[in-house]
Amino acid sequence: MTQDLPARMLRLLSLLQTRRTWSGTDLAERLGVTLRTIRRDIDRLRDLGYPVQGTTGTAGGYRLAAGADLPPLLLDDDEAVATAVALRTAASGVAGIEETAVRALAKLEQVLPQRLRHQVTAIQATATPLPVPWSTGPEADPTVLATLAAACRDHEITTFTYRTGNGVTGRRRAEPYALVAATPVWYLVGYDTDHDEWRLFRVDRLTDPTPTGHRAAPRELPAADAAAYVAARLATSPARYTLHATVPADAETVRARTWSLPGRVQPVDETTSTLDLAADNPHHIAAQLLGIDLGPTHAIHGTPELAPHLERLGKRLLRAAHALTRQDDQSKQRAEPDARNEPAGRRQT
Structure with missing residues (x-):
């Protein structure tokens, strides 16, 4: 009918x-x-x-197509809930999005049916984002992200200006495949048509993305998915500081306690693993090491220049520990009356 x-x-x-x-x-x-x-x-x-x-x-x-004005959007129930939750949390690592997200959320919640409002509230109450000290970093331009997201969706070849980690800037041409948010950094996974190979581009180093109007058939990514590809590339990328250790713990425990990328932790047996850490900031390596017992010192190798940084950070922790110990001792002294100054009758039990 x-x-x-x-x-x-x-x-x-x-x-x-x-x-x-x-x-x-x-x-x-x-x-x-x-x-x-x-x-x-x-x-x-x-x-x-x-x-x-x-x-x-x-x-x-x-x-x-895109028009001069934004017409009403049509969302089904699942899409409306997902959009509201995303707006409430506001995408991490995207410059200037928080205030805009609040305005958009206010408009969306005005028209949400009551049943969907309950779903959004329930999800938000049980999935609150937790800001952590190491989650700060470069922010991506939301306009750039939107352009790249559309190019990934439409498999449209795109050109853009890119600055490498060494500061070299040039024009690139790629087939965008996917965007991956490795908090706080956004990455574009794409096939570089000039170099004829897959590449990883940091979105905060990418400017002036321009779709060419030419579409390309999707290529087969050399990984299970885009996130796995990014993780593998990051795990093998060069860094200023490195540390390798044989750890007396199983691989799953080491990965969980050091927040390591896949590939950074390898099992030796059921109770031993190898750990490879790399970072340009020594504090990141120190933070990862605090979660595990490294075991024998002869099983640790790495960049010698990392040692003084770890030593300074270790001394800071020791000073904090000593201060807490002195505070505890003083508290115990105040809590225990000096028996020598008490009347004999009060010292009897």
Whole structure:
């Protein structure tokens, strides 16, 4: 049975939002109507402010494009809840997004049904983000992220200016594959067409992304997924300070207590593992080491220049420990009356 007009219009809009381009025939089959009806419904959407573009051909095609004004968005229940939760937490490592997220959330929550508000509140109450000292870092431009995200979605070849870690700046051309947020740094995984290989680009070093209008067939990533690819690349990337240790603990425990990337911890047997740490900031390595017992000192190797940093940090911890010990001793002395100054009768038990 053909849907009534309002329901069909909502369904049509929902379909247009899920795919870059639809043929008129596909839309007609999905909605159970004729091509003529589809054309009329498309005109109605345009009258409502939705910028639906048409393509020429036997059957014709349609795509929802960007317009001068933002028309209402159509979200199903799951999408609305996910969007509200994301806005409440605000994407980590994105410059200037917090205030904007609050404004957008206020608008969304105005129209959320009560049942969905309860879901959002429940998720937020049990999944509160925890800021940690080592989560600060370079922030990505939200406009750059949005452009790259669209290019990844559409498999559109994109050019951009990129600055390497050595400060060398140049123009790059790549097939964007995915964005990965390795808090607080955002990475673009893409295939560099000039060098004919997969590359990892830090988004905070990337400017002026420009889609070329040319689409490329998706390539097979040399990893299980984009996150695994980023983790593997980071685990093998050069760093100023390194430390290798054989640790008297199983690999799962060491990974959990040192927050290590996959590949940094390898099992030797059920009770022993090897740990490889690397960072440009010695404090990061020190923080990871605090969670484990390193065992014998002869099993530790690494960058000699790391030693004075760890020693200074160790002395700071010792001073803090000594201060707490003195405080505890003083508290005990105040709590225990001096028996020598008490009357004999009060010293009896």
